[in-house]
Amino acid sequence: MSEKLVVIGNGMAGIRTVEELLKIDPLAFDITVFGAEPYGNYNRIMLSPVLTGEKAFDEIVTHDEQWYVDNAITLHKGKEIIEIDRVNRKVIASDGTQADYDRLLIATGSNPFVIPVPGNDLEGVVTFRDMHDVNIMLDTSKQHKHAVVIGGGLLGLEAANGLMQQGMSVTVVHLMDTLMERQLDEAASNMLRASLEERGLNFLMAAQTETIIGKDRVEKVRFKDGTEIYADLVVMAVGIRPNIELAKKAGIHCERGIVVSDTLQTFDPRVYAVGECVQHRGMTYGLVAPLFEMAKVCANHLAKHGIGRYEGSVTSTKLKVTGIDLFSAGDFTGDETTDELVFQDKASGVYRKLVVKDNKIQGAVMYGDTIDGTWYFDLLRDETDISDMRKNILFGQAHLGDSGHGEENRVAAMSDTAEICGCNGVCKGDIVNAINAKKLLTLEEVRAHTKASSSCGSCTGLVEAILANTVGGDYSTAPHLKPMCACTDMTHDDVRAAIVNKELKTVRDVMTGLEWKTSDGCAKCRTSLNYYVVCAWPKEGLDDYQSRFINERVHANIQKDGSYSVIPRMWGGGTSPKELRAIADVAEEYGVETVHVTGGQRIGLYGLKKEDLPTIWKKFSDAGMVSGHAYGKALRTVKTCVGKEWCRFGTQDSTHLGVELEKMTWGSWTPHKFKMAASGCPRNCAEATIKDFGVVCVDSGYELHVGGNGGVKVRATDFLCNVKTEDEVLEYAAAFMQLYRQEAHYLERTAPWLERVGLSYVKENIVENDEYRKELAALFRESQKYMQADPWAERANGTDKHEFEPIATITVGKTATTA
Amino acid sequence: MSAVKKEDKNWIEVGQIDDVPKLGARVIKTDDGNIGLFRTADDEIFALRDECPHKKGPLSQGIVHGKKVTCPLHNWNINLDSGEAVAPDEGCTASFPIKIEGSTIYIAI
Ligand code: SRM
Ligand SMILES: Cc1cc2nc3c(=O)[nH]c(=O)nc-3n(C[C@H](O)[C@H](O)[C@H](O)COP(=O)(O)OP(=O)(O)OC[C@H]3O[C@@H](n4cnc5c(N)ncnc54)[C@H](O)[C@@H]3O)c2cc1C
Ligand code: SF4
Ligand code: FES
Secondary structure, three states: OOEEEEEEOOOHHHHHHHHHHHHHOOOOEEEEEEEOOOOOEEOHHHHHHHHHOOOOHHHHEEEOHHHHHHOOOEEEEOOOEEEEEOOOOEEEEOOOOEEEOOEEEEOOOEEEOOOOOOOOOOEOEEEOOOHHHHHHHHHHHHHOOEEEEEOOOHHHHHHHHHHHHOOOEEEEEOOOOOOOOOOOOHHHHHHHHHHHHHHOOEEEOOOOEEEEEEOOEEEEEEEOOOOEEEOOEEEEOOOEEEOOHHHHHOOOOEOOOEEEOOOOEOOOOOEEEOOOOEEEOOEOOOOHHHHHHHHHHHHHHHOOOOOOOOOOOOOEEEOOEOOEOEEEEEOOOOOOOOEEEEEEEOOOOEEEEEEEEOOEEEEEEEEOOOOOHHHHHHHHHOOOOOHHHOOOHHHOOHHHOOOOOHHHHOHHHOOOOOEEEOOOOEEHHHHHHHHHHHOOOOHHHHHHHHOOOOOOOOOHHHHHHHHHHHHOOOOOOOOOOOOOOOOOOOOHHHHHHHHHHOOOOOHHHHHHHOOOOOOOOOHHHHHHHHHHHHHHOOOOOOOOHHHOOHHHHHOOEEOOOOOEEEOEOOHHHOOOHHHHHHHHHHHHHOOOOEEEEOOOOOEEEEEEOHHHHHHHHHHHHHOOOOEOOOOOOEEEEEEEOOHHHOOOOOOOOHHHHHHHHHHHHOOOEOOOOEEEEEEOOOOOOOOHHHOOEEEEEEOOEEEEEEOOEOOOOOEOOEEEEEEOOHHHHHHHHHHHHHHHHHHOOOOOOHHHHHHHHOHHHHHHHHOOOHHHHHHHHHHHHHHHHHHOOOHHHHHHOOOOHHHHOOOEEEOOOOOOOOO | OOOOOHHHOOEEEEEEHHHOOOOEEEEEEEOOOOEEEEEOOOOOEEEEEOOOOOOOOOHHHOEEEOOEEEOOOOOOEEEOOOOEEOOOOOOEOOEEOEEEEOOEEEEEO
8 A cells, every 4th residue: 555645735846746756656655735725736936927917827727636636646625734743643624624644745835924014904905926816916906096016026026017017007115225136236126127117117115114004995005204105906025934834833843944854854754845835954945946956856755766865056036027038146246255247238228247256156147138047057056167258258158159049049039930949940939839738847848848959959048048938937947966867866977987986897887886777777878878988998898889879889870761871081181092992982882872072071971771881891991991980979080281281371281290180099989079170370271270179280380279169059269289299289189188088078079068177177287287198198099009990890890790680581561471 | 359369470480589689679671661679688579660750760770778769860769568659759660579489589560
């Protein structure tokens, strides 16, 4: 028989926990839910758009009553629990209903604070917390004119905006002299106020409410200074208090909230609590992102699964008033130890401020154009060192290079047919519809259901912005340190360190040794693990070819029709009649439809049959050609120009250098593909400054450049240093590649890796530390001893023969008869 | 009522278990298209039409884990026992019965 779980509070945190629990172990508990409100569960943060009329209540219901039935959950709606009997382990509702529990989850949310002034109990005085409040406001707006909203915070402004949309004349009363002082600095706050005033809201700042006046219902509000204003409706939006009375009465330890541990347990370990009612490590929260993180950990613990812990959250805020873009996160006030970076363009209504301490972002405030909010927030949570981008950071991520979406980034203004994901052809409307129809709440869910942002990822920011616009708030918050994938709680860095320290030399050993949650991992982690093992143990590690993506397993690129392409290496972009003849012969003999000069200075053959590959490779092998690794997370091409041998401007022999670089590095596996180039002079015909490692020859020697790429997001290289000789170029290249191989996450190209660790870090290790550079270069060369066996020649000689041959060929005909 | 009992199926021998790599696959060629033959970590064998329900990617070229294979073209996950795509993706590819006798694999088409 299953254990009994009782949930008190049918709100966002409670039901999210139940959902997470159903995902990992649907049979673990018999679940009973008590909710004081008379509905299933709804998305509370969407009450604001319900009030403005942009949404109907039906559209914000996330779990209707059928959902509870479908998941065998007993729902007691409209029943408030008034007592928890911890001795007999049961809860009692106001109507006498009782339920026994083995585990109890308290998710009672919070109560809106009502300021203690005379008249606060008059008819027409409401708070803004649930659907009941919204209904009163909507009804009042139909019969009355004047509304007063007390509180100029997030909630108050959303209420005021809603009531104004319903045709009321609204005055916002605020105790302070700036709006949203907990989320905004003064400059942003003033810009916000100006644009709200322009829309028709009235403000009464630095005003202290003294009395609410009225006979049967509210008529006026009077302030300390004696002024009075008319009011048919007063909305109190001055803050919330964790709803802890019930827990307190049951003797559960509470301070400001119900005190919980990192596993979301109260002092009575049978009793868990999540959501706004809890206090964790001294903090209480009033936004949903932290609740979702809590829900995940709590569900894991309830299911006796995993080792997850909740370690607190950093939150960010957006205001859900259509047409006003505002974002803030972290600590944006700063002090003497912090610096402020500010960008302000009053005329176009744009303001950005970053508070920076020791080159790490502490807080951000943005007004007007907030598309970079998620990016700053990521930098904040990852504690990224921003010294190398400090000069440009205020201009946003786009300024650091992308393929030019630029001003196209304001999602609210986009039409439904605007294409968001270019890879999968997903339009804004598709995403919005999926979010609404399937009640999606996180980036992961949107990716799974729409495929948007699931391929190259360049539209992730846009998808997150659409998500935020559609469901409100910032749901997409990922945990601070992301686990590798759903098969483990460990991060890429943890896993890499363990492979080295615990001497794990096969993918299977890693999964067993690090207690993988799935029997054989998934396509995502297995490919990463295999790379990490091969990189850490080039000599004795087992290269598990079943953990390699098909292209690397068979050393050719799979095409959309299941055929393959073959691209032999042409050292430094050079070739010879003999090689060209071999290519021509193969192309003719195998009826190749497409012979293409690739973007990497070599020739590709397309549409080949898998079973023909070994014999084709044999022909290339005989002509002295090897695999070009065009299919691998590996050294790809080294582009060169003709250099000083021919060109009237050439300063060094860039062609020779390119060939040497390629001879040294070919066959090496890397976290993502790795491309190089060498140009003979600063005219840079080989495009060395958009390569992972680029050399620009100059009269005095060689300029080395790192971390560039074309592709999804164009990034020009950073200048590393100058060196004098070809040997030095080779040493620096080897050392740089080895540092990248050892430290980057799988599928992280040099550009994002460099942005994550910082150019200074790479310089310290490669330029300033001669000893370590030599050590890294030696490690690279050692590893290459085991990597430079041509995989094509091996397969032409019979390796992995079964990969290229069918196991059986049978004739079935239309009516199945024996072969 | 089905007249064909299990034993009456047309079982066709295709090879030995060890001809299929663990966590890997082989292709059976037929005049009616390819069939992928998959082997899990604990040596279960499954057969699916070698066409992903998404855009016909050759499933035999994917990565096998648990009782699933990840399609090599766009990473859908397909259940090996039923041929159904793992939610939220939707679609199904044909699956074929397999019989193992000793270490010999038979398929019924
Ligand atoms: C063949 C080629 C196109 C051509 O016919 O010219 C090509 C073809 C593919 N590219 Fe490319 N890229 C080719 C040059 C490039 C270049 C140009 C260059 O190297 O100078 C770029 C931009 C420069 C760069 O990488 O910095 C390029 C940026 C990409 C990207 C985006 C990478 C990024 O970091 O943003 C991908 C996607 C990925 O790797 O995840 C990609 C992925 C691919 C894949 C592997 C897509 C796939 O998974 O199937 C294509 C394989 C087709 C095949 O079977 O060969 N290809 N690709 C070029 C092969 C060069 C070679 O000789 O090896
Ligand atoms: C208008 C509005 C706009 C918001 N906008 C945003 C936003 O943009 N972004 C954001 O991140 N957050 C926003 N929030 C905050 C967000 O909604 C809350 O953080 C979240 O709902 C808290 O979830 P919870 O489960 O802890 O509490 P709730 O969702 O309040 O759920 C608690 C439930 O428990 C029930 N309950 C309480 N006591 C008992 C009892 N004794 N017995 C039975 N049932 C009980 C209550 O009736 C309630 O239904 C907004 C909130 C409001 C009101
Ligand atoms: S070759 Fe490159 S650019 Fe062209 S379609 Fe394929 S991945 Fe896209
Ligand atoms: S064809 Fe299989 S996922 Fe697209």
